[in-house]
Amino acid sequence: MTAWSDRLQRFVVTRYDDVVAVLQDPVAFSSAVVPQVPPADRDRLSDFTRLSARWLFFLDPPEHAPRRAPVARALSPRSVGHLASPVAELAAGLVATLPRPGFDVLADFAHPLAARVIAGLLCQPGPATQEFLAHARTLERADAAARDRAARGAGLDAIAAVTAALRTPVDAPIPTALRAAWGADDDLVPAHSLMLLFAGVETTQNLIVNTVHALLSRDLWPAPAAGAVEEGARLAPPVLGVLRRATRDVVLGGVSVPAGAELVVMTAEANRDPARFPDPDRFDVARRPNPHLSFGLGRHYCPGAELSRLTARAALAALLDAFPRLTLAEPDPPWRDHDPIVHAPTRLLVTA
Numbered sequence: 001m002t003a004w005s006d007r008l009q010r011f012v013v014t015r016y017d018d019v020v021a022v023l024q025d026p027v028a029f030s031s032a033v034v035p036q037v038p039p040a041d042r043d044r045l046s047d048f049t050r051l052s053a054r055w056l057f058f059l060d061p062p063e064h065a066p067r068r069a070p071v072a073r074a075l076s077p078r079s080v081g082h083l084a085s086p087v088a089e090l091a092a093g094l095v096a097t098l099p100r101p102g103f104d105v106l107a108d109f110a111h112p113l114a115a116r117v118i119a120g121l122l123c124q125p126g127p128a129t130q131e132f133l134a135h136a137r138t139l140e141r142a143d144a145a146a147r148d149r150a151a152r153g154a155g156l157d158a159i160a161a162v163t164a165a166l167r168t169p170v171d172a173p174i175p176t177a178l179r180a181a182w183g184a185d186d187d188l189v190p191a192h193s194l195m196l197l198f199a200g201v202e203t204t205q206n207l208i209v210n211t212v213h214a215l216l217s218r219d220l221w222p223a224p225a226a227g228a229v230e231e232g233a234r235l236a237p238p239v240l241g242v243l244r245r246a247t248r249d250v251v252l253g254g255v256s257v258p259a260g261a262e263l264v265v266m267t268a269e270a271n272r273d274p275a276r277f278p279d280p281d282r283f284d285v286a287r288r289p290n291p292h293l294s295f296g297l298g299r300h301y302c303p304g305a306e307l308s309r310l311t312a313r314a315a316l317a318a319l320l321d322a323f324p325r326l327t328l329a330e331p332d333p334p335w336r337d338h339d340p341i342v343h344a345p346t347r348l349l350v351t352a
Helices: 016-023 046-052 064-074 077-096 105-122 127-144 149-165 173-182 188-217 225-235 305-322
Strands: 002-005 010-013 102-104 242-246 250-252 255-257 262-265 349-351
Touching: 002 255, 010 016, 016 250, 016 262, 046 149, 046 188, 064 173, 077 105, 077 305, 102 105, 105 127, 105 173, 105 188, 105 305, 127 149, 127 188, 149 188, 173 188, 188 225, 188 305, 225 305
Parallel strands: 010 262
Antiparallel strands: 002 010, 102 349, 242 262, 250 255
């Protein structure tokens, strides 16, 4: 359905067919809805604000297609396919270091795995990688303790520092590929390297954690890794929706949406639409077909979807292999409540 939300001051779209209609029509529904940095932080994050406004997420045709193409090529299934074995080895190595008998799936495993995979694409080995990982860990801790002033301050410092660091040209896979495509533009390469940090690390770590939680809380552990990750993406996605703006008066799901109105397109709700998914609240690792919208659709389909899936499958396979009797140590973990779009626990304590 489509309805106006007084709380969000936006229209909220939840029905599968309506969500698909919005995502597939960039002419009527613009993606140029850039989240605003709080006024108190604008000077501190001025460079980040300038770069993030150029992310693919917020571009419309005709600019979007030529900007997306080199990113999509660099992250295509063929381009990242060779990472399957190294990522699996990395996941197994991290599992071997986990504390026994219990650990935090997010802080001890999912975050370092996702961050190291992205660091391998953005940084040269050595001090630059270690600095990147340190900043990424600070950002993860700041998200987990969003209401703590000191943690938030450290997170803002990390954003500024990593933004500056990604401006330095390096001989790493993603920056090299993007420089070859975009040449001397001073902002495009660091902007999309920064995008990969935020979208790649946070989304992938939360996909891993949400899938583990979904399996354990339903007594479905162990389960096939590939099917579990795909169903986890559908039923417990790390991102609940995206923003769009109507460019003209439209009727959506029988509701009139005026030009200029913003919409929250709830892909997570569409993933549970019973008209599209039989028994939608059941976690079914064998669900076929599974046309969930957690990685988007159409022109804005996530170019890093294959890398995220690859990393999450490797993570789950490593955990399943090492801990066939994994259980929740905290049946009701705390969940992030400061961001209405991101869906993930702030920790996931388990017993092996």
